[in-house]
Amino acid sequence: MSLALKSPFGIRSKLVFLSSFLLVIPWLGYQYILEMEDVLRRGQEQTVLGTAQALATALNERPELFNEGNYSPATRSQDLYVYPIYSPISLVDGSLSDWGEYQQYEVGYDARDYLRTSLNPVRPYSKEETLQFRTMLGDYNGFLYAYFKVTDDHVVYRDSEALTVHRSDFLQITMLSREGNEVNRYVIAPYEAEPIYPFKVRPDYSEPTYEERIIGQWYDTNNGYAVELRIPMEMLGDRLGFAIFDVDDSVARDVNTVVATYRVDDSELLGSLRLPTPEIDRIVAGMGHNNSRIQVVDRSGRVLLTVGDIQSATGLLISPDPEENQTNKYWLYVQDKILNPLYYRILSKPSNDFIDELYSDVTRDGAHIDSALQGSPMTQFRTLADTETRLLEAAHPIIANNEVMGAVVVDQNMNGLRSFRNQALEQLFNTILAVMVIVVFGLFFFASRISTRIRGLRNQAEGIIDDSGRVQNTIVPSRNSDEIGDLSRSFSNIVERLTQYTKYLENMSSRLSHELRTPVTVVRSSIENLGMAENSEESAVYIERAEEGIKRLNLILTNMSEATRLEQMLQTSEKEKINLCEVVSGCVEGYKLAYTEAKFELDLPNYAIYINGVPEYIAQLLDKLIANAVEFSYKDQPITIYCRALRDHVVLKVTNAGPFLPEEMKDRLFDSMISVRPQEKQNQPHLGMGLHIARLITDFHGGKIRAENRPDREGVIVSVVIPLYYNK
């Protein structure tokens, strides 16, 4: 019916489409949190650099902390440099392999460190002598660890019966006592390769007494021997020296050569023992940063000190969510199994199980350290390849006497920030997901409701008027107070008025006839009375004319109320099974008698067509159709009555040859008081009720009636379609 193009999108899909713009919100949230993360990261950067700066400031102008030789580049020196060791060293494994990479810091001593002592007062250093050793000192867990790799072509052990300790190859350890007022000497002179058995001796090597605190192992190597030992730190003062005494003649047992780290016999010339300085330690510990790893490196990048470990150096204190325990397990399940896998497709979750391969290094390098050692502080980010952990590293120079003494390196891993960001994003996503689900469902429900209501209204509106344009139903006014309810109410109002108006029009003829009947009766009875009383010739003519007029008036009135009367009768009529062919053929016989001047052609099937109907009304319907057909037929042209059963209905057609119907009247032809008769044809009163009655009867039989122009020639076909009778 409607000419409007059917839009492929309903209100619902439009609203859902519009609500898809909500998807921008999580994107904005994501961007916002990334921005926030960036800000936090800058903050962390500043904090870390600030920490480094603060530490460096604390260490500034204290060159003694970085004393030359203290942590000097590893060259030969009488001062002994003690490297920090981070893993335990085994003394009894008979191998130096567990010293690992620390061995690179060993220092060699050879002929240049030849020492004349009381045991070799006259022997000069002979060119043939090959005695030399390499040593390395480390500090681990309160002990000083040391090893000596001695190259010696003749290893002469102590005679098994000898009581003296200086008549064989031996190692002498000389140290200033803790109090600094005494020089202690210890001699390690084994009988064979064995766990060492050190003796404290007097300067002339007499009165050896066993010193149990120094333990270690002596063993042979390809070109000599090696000694591994450890000394408790509390034994040590701040000066220490080592000397290797070599005896080549196992019979004479005189000391040939002594190679030492110092002037052993002069306590003033003992080398300084350079331990990691507790001063720096204190300063650094005083910074109290346990959320970052702080390292102090010297000019050559050697790590002097490390506080904290990088795994826990998250920079942020993240307390576990206390609500975690209270939320119900279903939600946790959903969160763990569905949401998180989804989120972590776009988020990276760093792990704390990373290994900073640079961490175990004794020296540190990197652009930031280089820059700091050049004198300018710098921060940098480093991503560990295997775990995607990002490290924030800041280095700040330590300056003393306008010279860079070293650098403070502060490292933090970014996992804390990342976890923080991820938590925020998770929460954001959860919230947005919930909001969006609610909003989308809400909108969908809302749109469904609106479109259902509008569709309901439309269906009602379409149902108001039937195919023939008559008002059939009403609209139930909605009780809703919104616009659609308003529309419904105003529709209902319109329809109600329209119905009233239509009823008024439909009943007008009937009411008119009823109202007119009384005055007509007055006139007629008066005239009749007059006719009975007056007998004059003259008046009789007029009376007769008046009676004639009254009769016509009466016919009009009767016709006018015919439709109304029929409608009332239809309401009480009962249908029965009738043979339509029989009725039609009977009627046509009658018409042949009634309309002598017209020709009728009957086209009936040779089978019976049963319909559920009232024969009198069918006959009345035919009466009206035939009367019309006869009236509009050209002279001597046959009127065809055609009747056939077609599937589940019967088609009855009355065709005449005559003038076409006016186009604009076709649909209204069957309405009450519609007539297309030309004025000159009006020799009889016509009110346009005939076809209206035909339609009433067709409707009563559940059928449809239609008038159209003949396609083959000038003429009109009126077709009636009525459902066939069927047994219920």
Add this chain to the structure above:
Amino acid sequence: MSRRIAIVEDEAAIRENYADVLRKQGYEVQTYANRKDAMSAFDIRLPNLAIIDIGLENEIDGGFTLCQSLRSLSDTLPIIFLTARDNDFDTVSGLRMGADDYLTKDISLPHLTARIAALFRRLDVIDQPPSPENLLQRGKLSLDIGRLTVQWDGQAIPLTVTEFWMVHALAKYPGHVKSRQVLMQESKIFVDGSTITSHIKRIRKKFMQLDADFDCIETVYGMGYRWNVEAAPTH
């Protein structure tokens, strides 16, 4: 002694016109404009025949009420409805109230007087033995033209005067088709075709109340009706 006819009609002109005609016919006529006046007069003395309009002044169905009251006063008093209402529903209601005839105001005055005369005649002859020359016998049907009574298989059928004349017109020449126009003339009424149809229906019903197999009045579609002798094979 002249017969007294009461006319209850609220339209003064019509009332007086009818009264004049009937008075000229020698009847004594009393006219009433509404139900109250009529009833108070009827309580004192009943007329011999009453002509009643249905709509009386402000009472839409005042005529019906009046008819019921009259019928309760007398079983035999002829009552004629004369009204502008021509629909089937009112016709059926009026006849069910016990009226002897239901006429629309289309009826001409001569037809009205003829009907009144017929009703009086029916009253007059009710006690006399039937005269054979007035009897018409068609199978089980016997018509007494003098008394305007009908019997089917020996049992009386209460037909109105209009209905009687219709049956008479049909049964006089069995097998002949009588068009609606003819039936109208014969029964001295002037109505449209569909009213004839409903009259025929009512007649059939009255016969069928006695004999469920009654099918003597046959519809000839498009032409009219005819009386079938019941012996003739139908359908």
